[in-house]
Amino acid sequence: MSRVGVIGAGIMGGGVAQSLATAGHDVVLIDVSKDILDSTATRIRTELRLSRLVGATKEPVDTDRALRAITFTTDYADLHDVDFVIENVTESWEIKQRVYPVLDDVCPPHCVFAANTSALPITRLASLTRRAPQVLGIHFMNPVPMKPVVELIPGHHTTPATVATAEELLATMGKTAIVVNDSPGFVSNRVLMLTINEAAFLVHEGVATAEQVDAVFTSCFGHPMGPLATADLIGVDTILRSIEVLHDSFNDSKYRPCPLLKQMVDAGLQGRKTRQGFFSYGSHGWEADR
Incomplete structure (x- = not known):
């Protein structure tokens, strides 16, 4: 090869x-x-x-x-x-x-x-x-x-x-x-996309800020990166498409995309690649402020 x-x-x-x-x-x-x-x-x-x-x-x-x-x-x-x-x-x-x-x-x-x-x-x-x-x-x-x-x-x-x-x-x-076996989302995204989507709902509903949501995961659970910073790294547009695929594939309301994700994609706030997502990033895509 x-x-x-x-x-x-x-x-x-x-x-x-x-x-x-x-x-x-x-x-x-x-x-x-x-x-x-x-x-x-x-x-x-x-x-x-x-x-x-x-x-x-x-x-x-x-x-x-x-x-x-x-x-x-x-x-x-x-x-x-x-x-x-x-x-x-x-x-x-x-x-x-x-x-x-x-x-x-x-x-x-x-x-x-x-x-x-x-x-x-x-x-x-x-x-x-x-x-x-x-x-x-x-x-x-x-x-x-x-x-x-x-x-x-x-x-x-x-x-x-x-x-x-x-x-x-x-x-x-x-x-x-x-x-792993063939199934929409496989293992990682069956779990990760639900987590990111629910984290977005928390921000959308005003339960917590993006900073607060991620701090729970990094500080309390010891995750190296919170779910919303992860969304910015992957790309909010990719997250939205993945959630939509899971929703279409399983026809299960638990995969209903958060409206905030759709609004962010429409606004061009796609994460690190556009320098603005749930967090803001510098000219090289590195995190500038949270």
């Missing part, structure tokens, strides 16, 4: 590409516009240099070599010789269902497809392809380069060989997989 395709150059996709490149893989990173790709290249360069300066990596990172290992492109045809694809597009069935048939056509027959999704069922995504046995889910945690564990989700048709291939690739990235 020397060559890996990564679809989507947002926060997650960029983090996946960075992790693959520093692990020694050649990466083809695809997004819809050159501006997005240029912005991601700048972000990856900055994060690699910062990680080297603060000693965040066990081995020295050659920033220039890692960036040279990534091909930034808008052309799906550049995936013609990849061995593995990790898809990170927006958490939307309408968007994802347009991507997989294209991947199926351009990627070689042996290529494995991994959906980096937090909520959509893997079996449903695999049905969009002619290679369901070679499709599975890998739910990376954010920020990808810093998180050593992922959820790995086989679909109904996924073969043990495909799971083993994914685990081998993840091992080269220094990541361990926890294999």
